[in-house]
Amino acid sequence: xxxxxxxxxxxxxxxxxxxxxxxxxxxxxxxxxxxxxxxxxxxxxxxxxxxxxxxxxxxxxxxxxxxxxxxxxxxxxxxxxxxxxxxxxxxxxxxxxxxxxxxxxxxxxxxxxxxxxxxxxxxxxxxxxxxxxxxxxxxxxxxxxxxxxxxxxxxxxxxxxxxxxxxxxxxxxxxxxxxxxxxxxxxxxxxxxxxxxxxxxxxxxxxxxxxxxxxxxxxxxxxxxxxx
Amino acid sequence: xxxxxxxxxxxxxxxxxxxxxxxxxxxxxxxxxxxxxxxxxxxxxxxxxxxxxxxxxxxxxxxxxxxxxxxxxxxxxxxxxxxxxxxxxxxxxxxxxxxxxxxxxxxxxxxxxxxxxxxxxxx
Numbered sequence: 001x002x003x004x005x006x007x008x009x010x011x012x013x014x015x016x017x018x019x020x021x022x023x024x025x026x027x028x029x030x031x032x033x034x035x036x037x038x039x040x041x042x043x044x045x046x047x048x049x050x051x052x053x054x055x056x057x058x059x060x061x062x063x064x065x066x067x068x069x070x071x072x073x074x075x076x077x078x079x080x081x082x083x084x085x086x087x088x089x090x091x092x093x094x095x096x097x098x099x100x101x102x103x104x105x106x107x108x109x110x111x112x113x114x115x116x117x118x119x120x121x122x123x124x125x126x127x128x129x130x131x132x133x134x135x136x137x138x139x140x141x142x143x144x145x146x147x148x149x150x151x152x153x154x155x156x157x158x159x160x161x162x163x164x165x166x167x168x169x170x171x172x173x174x175x176x177x178x179x180x181x182x183x184x185x186x187x188x189x190x191x192x193x194x195x196x197x198x199x200x201x202x203x204x205x206x207x208x209x210x211x212x213x214x215x216x217x218x219x220x221x222x223x224x225x226x227x228x
Numbered sequence: 229x230x231x232x233x234x235x236x237x238x239x240x241x242x243x244x245x246x247x248x249x250x251x252x253x254x255x256x257x258x259x260x261x262x263x264x265x266x267x268x269x270x271x272x273x274x275x276x277x278x279x280x281x282x283x284x285x286x287x288x289x290x291x292x293x294x295x296x297x298x299x300x301x302x303x304x305x306x307x308x309x310x311x312x313x314x315x316x317x318x319x320x321x322x323x324x325x326x327x328x329x330x331x332x333x334x335x336x337x338x339x340x341x342x343x344x345x346x347x348x349x350x351x
Contacts, residue, residue, distance in 0.1 A: 010307060010314065015310075015311035015314075016311065019310075022310065022312040029312060030313055030316075031312075033313055038313065041313065041316075042316075045317055045320060048321055049321075052324045052327070056324070056327055056331050057331075059332075060332075060334060061335075063332065063336070064334075064335035064339045066339065066342045086276065087275055091268075091272050094272070095265065095268060098264045101261075101264070101303055102258075102264075105257045105260075105302075105303050106254065106257060108250070109252070109254060112251045113251075205305070208303075208304075209304055212299055212300075212304045215303075216299050216300065219296050220296070222271070223271065223288050223289070223291070223292035227271060227275050227284075227288050
């Protein structure tokens with residue numbers, strides 16, 4: 001962070017200069033970045049558009065329906081000590097995902113320090129937290145299906161509620177599940193010393209980007225679907 | 229990046245971090261981690277306290293963008309990347325504002341069509 005701090009990041013006019021010079025060299029544009037990282041970012045950008053399409057169609061359905069939208073605060077409440085606590089499970093899931101993002105950030109850091117064992121255990125913790133998130137989501141789906149929510153209707157109001165809910169949370173849950181498999185694969189390779197030969201732990205950061213993205217999407221789902 | 233340059237980068241250890249990885253003090257992550265917890269608690273409180281109308285809308289969106297910003301900037305290391313990568317990734321999603329805009333217009337139209345021609349309004 002000494003000399004390269006001058007050339008990297010958002011630093012006003014210098015950033016603009018590197019922007020122009022990077023694009024005008026008639027060769028690779030993304031300089032001093034691992035190609036895998038650029039590819040992951042571009043994949044995440046496309047994924048952003050997929051999730052945005054879901055969230056935008058949810059917005060369209062919700063604002064065009066003439067039947068009241070079910071109150072998420074009541075639908076997603078859990079009975080605790082004899083009283084309903086609104087959004088309890090969702091809050092727990094949110095905190096679990098943030099915790100897993102933190103452990104992942106630490107794993108990336110220890111990867112670059114070449115601390116294989118710590119990197120492995122932090123990635124393992126991340127994957128386990130992710131798996132528990134999927135487990136809670138399965139519980140939530142079961143509960144709602146038992147209460148009669150279907151993609152084509154429910155007892156509380158607008159029938160589009162079920163379609164939005166299953167599509168959005170299902171696609172996100174799929175991302176978490178794939179992320180768990182992805183993280184475990186990389187974690188085992190790290191432990192086995194697969195990346196020792198090249199001394200390049202960029203793969204951990206790339207896997208981390210995917211994981212943080214999953215957390216990022218949840219931030220938007222939590223705000224738009226559960227809190228709105 | 230060619231095989232040659234990536235090898236050269238690995239060999240010179242002092243350049244390696246500047247060329248490849250993102251190495252930052254652990255404290256940064258712990259601070260952001262704590263901040264994300266606080267912001268999540270705040271947005272949960274919005275529901276708990278039962279704020280309604282503009283206040284609810286404003287607080288939810290504010291906390292959401294703050295959380296998203298911290299995750300992208302620090303956890304995903306975006307603030308330390310080169311300007312070109314930052315722009316290549318963060319500018320295209322702005323198009324979504326256009327999509328949201330036209331879909332708001334469309335849903336208004338659908339809503340009033342339903343109300344006027346089918347008399348379906350119940351709320």
